[in-house]
Amino acid sequence: MNKEVKHLISKYFDEDHLPQAYVALFDEISQLLEARTTPTHPSTPMANADLQAVYQRLRDSLNVFGSSQDMDERGADLSSLILLAKRVKKECANKIIRQQKQLREMKHLKTIQTLASAGSWELPVTDDELCQPGYWSEELFAVLGAEPGTLAPTAGAFRKNYVHPDDRQYLSTAVDKAIKETGRYDIEYRIYRGGDPKQKRTVREIGELVRDEATGRGLRLIGVTFDITDIRNTERALFKANVEMRKLFDVMEDVFFSVSMERYEQEILQMSPSCVQLYGYSVEEFFKDPDLWFTVIYDDDKEAVLENNKRLSRGESSQVVYRIRRKNGELRWVESRITPTLSHEGKLVRIDGIVTDITKRREAELALANSELKFRSLLENSNDAITVASEELKFLFVTQSLSRMIGYTVDEIIGTSVFDLIHPDDHATVNSLVHAMEKDPDAPVHFELRFRVKDGGWIWCEGSVVNHLNGDIVKGYIGNFRDVTYKIRYRKALEASNNRLKKTNNELDRFVYSVSHDLRAPLASVLGLLEYTMSETEDEDVLQDLGMMKGSIEKLDRFILDILDYSRNARLEIKVNTVDFQHLLADIRDNLKFMHAGKSALRFDVNIQENGAFGSDERRISILLNNLVSNAMRYADPEKPDPFVEVTIVSGAGGADITVRDNGIGIPAEYHEKIFDMFFRVSEKSNGSGLGLYLVKETIDKLKGRISLQSVPGEGTTFSIFLPSLL
Amino acid sequence: MDSNNFNFEKVMVVDDAEIDRFLAKKVLTKHAFAKEVLPQDSAMNALSYLSENQENKEALPDLIFLDINMPKMNGFDFLEEYKKLPESVKKKCIIVMLSSSLLPEDRELAMNNPYVCQFLNKPLTADKLKDVANP
Structure with a gap:
């Protein structure tokens, strides 16, 4: 070529x-x-x-x-x-x-259309109507969400398929008017993208009529339709934000302000209306008097504010807390934060700032400081020591009170190990405390430990410690204790004397038994021999003498028995068991048979009604019943044809009602109060030790029961006892 | 009680107090409780006797009155040793505790021992003997 x-x-x-x-x-x-x-x-x-x-x-x-x-x-x-x-x-x-x-150019146009989401179109106008198909750009199809070529580009198809039903009339009217009168239209309306009512979009459409120069009639309508949904959405959001901003500005308690510093006299550019709440002055008042912001500052704080504002000229933002006096004279604490703007030449041209009312915060701060002070003073003046120890058991904090307690200064104590200040014999206790606290944090653990005193020696301290290693404010083992040396010494002395007493008591108990046995054994021998001798003789005088001897020895024997019972009642713990009254009364009957063998033909009646388990100390009940029954026998009325003693028992879970009734000689009313006294006897003739009823009363007290009596001389006596079940 | 009809052939009385042994012998004999009374002044001597005569059924007592409070070896110590004696002895002898002890614990302890069949409070009287003879 x-x-x-x-x-x-x-x-x-x-x-x-x-x-x-x-x-x-x-x-x-x-x-x-x-x-x-x-x-x-x-x-x-x-x-x-x-x-x-x-x-x-x-x-x-x-x-x-x-x-x-x-x-x-x-x-x-x-x-x-x-x-x-x-x-x-x-x-x-x-x-x-x-x-x-x-x-x-075509490529350019196409790119622009794509970028702007703008589709162009051209439709022929015939007799002022858009009936014929025209041209739609590819981008118009894209805006409508349609495949190019799938649809004849006519106005009718466009409106029917894509325009929001509510906006069709609006569009036709605008187009009509443009063709017939104005030659141009620029409107916004809604479309369904792809004909889908769910895909609502907003478009702006500008149409221009091309006229026949000769007739002035419309030839073609050329236009552009572009999707402005995103723009509208952005605009709407912006508008909303603006409104909210405005609202915020109006309702904010903080005062925003901008001041131009360019001229010699400062000029307030803007100030938020909240200044009325904070200062009591309106925006207008601030505009009118450019120095008002300074006038309201509390006199004592003015200098500090001016000093701080110097930073602004250097381009540094300032933050300062000061007091202002409101229009009504009230003082308020405020905090102002100001950002300066400098010109290219480094001259301050404008400041923007916020003033916040911090009165409440300030008051709270002061109250907190105050309460901290109080708390500290309480801590320091308390007699209790308060300590915080680390996980490694080193003192992190101790109060002055500990120093007063043990003589070391606070500084000497801080940092030392807990073990250095605690008696070696108590180190095991410390370890067990730590163990207990590990197992259950938050639960205070009680302790008694010996602390070293600076001058030598040890003091006993009692208190508690709690595991706050994971605490929010104080991290560590928090201890709280006091000097109880005198108390511990007293307690130790008490324990020692208690032990001595216990020992003495035991010895006394053994002594009573051994003495009573040693006293009784020969008595029993004598009694035996007396009885034997009496059975060997027929001599009335001798028998009478021996009988008196026997009576006297029996009295002595009973006396020993009573003392023994008394001792047992006073000293032995109560042993609670289910009481078997049947068995108990059978024993008493046996016992009495020996005691009063052949002496009287006393009728002994027993009525027992057991309605459930009754718990008490059977041995003590036996003692008191033995005493009451033998009293009844001893003081039976020989004149009566049918002397008797009747024991009635109604027992159950609630307790036992015991009645011992006889038709004996009775007790005169004036003695009713006294018969339960120790060694009290109604008459010299009475054969008792004077311990029997005393023992009964003591035993009933021990069993938490009560006793009362009804007695008429010559008629008989009734003892009524109530014993609660101790089960 | 029929004086010619003895309850027991041989009755042993173990007691350190001479007066009690004396009284027991008198009472037992008078009321024809035993044909022969074997007084023993200590638990040790009583045990020796039983041990020595364990093969001699005739010499062994039918019943033993045993005191509790005795020096060196008391009634309960005796019972511990008695336990070790051959069945022949234990089968023949009935043991009755006879004491002036008022300790309820003593009575309980005695009654819980399998070889003791009764607990009597001193002094020994005719009435009490009746209980032993006809329990």
């Missing part, structure tokens, strides 16, 4: 994608040029007919380009042909350039 042509192609075309028609044309041109520039065949000039044919083709080409008119009619001579060819070449190049440009 001809070089020139090749150059042209490479300059204006993408050689690889040259349209086929162009290739043929370029070939032809190339050949022609070759023919001209190759003088190798001058001797073989072209046939006239051939030249004529070439000429004709060149003219045709020029016609195609529309530039043949101005050409002189030239012959088909070679020079003309060359001229023509040059012309064709030029036109060809121009056309290529134009096409190129057009292509670029």
Whole structure:
């Protein structure tokens, strides 16, 4: 191919994608040029007919380009042909350039449409109506959410398929008016993207009418439709934010302000209305008096504020707490935070700031400081020591009171190990305390430990410690204790004396038994011999003497028995068991049979009604019943034909009611109060020790029961006892 | 009580007090409780006697009155040793505790011993003997 042509192609075309028609044309041109520039065949000039044919083709080409008119009619001579060819070449190049440009513009337009989500369209107007299909750009299809070509581009299809039903009328009216009157419209309306009511979008549409210049009637309506949903949403959000901002500004308790510092006199640019709440002055008042902000500052704080504001000129923001006096004279604590703006030259041009009412916070702070002070003073003046020890058992904090207690200064104690201050014998206790606290944090553990005193020696301290290693405020073992040395010493002394007492008591008990046995044994021997001797003789005088001796010895024996019972009652613990009254009364009956063998024909009646388990000390009940029954026998009335003693027992889980009734000689009323006294006897004739009823009373007291009596001399006596069940 | 009809052939009385041994012998004989009374002044001597005569059924007592409070070896110590004697001895002898002890614990301890069949308080009287003879 001809070089020139090749150059042209490479300059204006993408050689690889040259349209086929162009290739043929370029070939032809190339050949022609070759023919001209190759003088190798001058001797073989072209046939006239051939030249004529070439000429004709060149003219045709020029016609195609529309530039043949101005050409002189030239012959088909070679020079003309060359001229023509040059012309064709030029036109060809121009056309290529134009096409190129057009292509670029199209591409540009398309890109813009895509970027702006704007689709363009053109519809023919026929008799002021949009009936004919027109042109929709690809992007318009995209805006509508439709595939290009799937739909005839008519106004009717557009409105029916995509426009929100509520907005169809609105759109038609606007379009109608534009065609008939204004020639232009610019409206917003809603569409269903892809015809889907769920995909609501807002579009803006601008339409322009192209008129027939002669008639003024509308020819075409050209327009652009673009999706402004996102823009609208953003705008709406922005508006909302603005409104809220405004609201916030109005309701904020903090006061915002901006002040221009450019002129000599400061000029307030803006101030939030909340200044009325904070200062008691309105925005207007602040605008009117530029110095008002300074006037309201509490006199004592003015200097500090001015000093702080110097930072602003250096471009540093300031934060300062001071007091202001409100319009009503009330003092308020405020905190102001100001950010300065400097000019390029470093001059302060503007400040923006917030003033916050911190009166409440300040008061709370002061109250806290105050309460801290009180608390500390309480701690320091308390007699209890309060300590905090680390996990490694080193003192982190101790109160002055500990120092007073043990003589070391607070500084000497802090940092030392707990073990250094605690008696070596108590280290095991400390370890067990730690163990207990590990098991159950938050539960205070009680302790008694010996602490080292600086002057030597030890003091006993009693208190508790709690595991606060995971505490929020205080981390560590918190101890709280006091000097109880005197108490412990007292207790130790008490324990020792208690032990001595116990020992004495035991000894006394053993003593009582052994003495009573040693006393009784010979008595029993004498009694035995007396009885034996009495059975050997018939002599009345001797029998009477021996009988008196026997009575006396029996009295002594009973006395010993009573003392023994008394001792047992006073000293022995109560042993609670289910009481078997049947068995108990049978024993008593046996016992009495020996005691009063052959002495009296006393009737002994027993009525027992056991309604459930009754618990008490059976041995003690036995003692008191034995005493009451033997009293009844001893003081039976010999005059009566049927002397008796009757024991009635009604027992159950609630307790036991015991009645011992006799028809004996009775007790005169004046003695009723006294008969339970120790060693009290109604008459010298009475054969008792004077311990019996005392023992009964003591035993009943021990069993938490009560006793009462009814007695009429000559008629008999009734003892009524109630014993609670101790089970 | 029929004086010619003895309750027991041989009755042993173990007591450190001479007066009690004396009284027991008198009472037992008078009321024909025993044909022969074997007084022993200590638990040790009583045990020796039983041990020595364990093969001699005739010499062994039918009943033993045993005191509790005795020096060196008391009634309960005796019972511990008695336990070790052969069945032949234990089968023949009935043991009755006879004491002036008022300790309820003593009575309980005695009654819980399998070889003791009764607990009597001193002094020994005719009435008490009746209880032993006809329990």
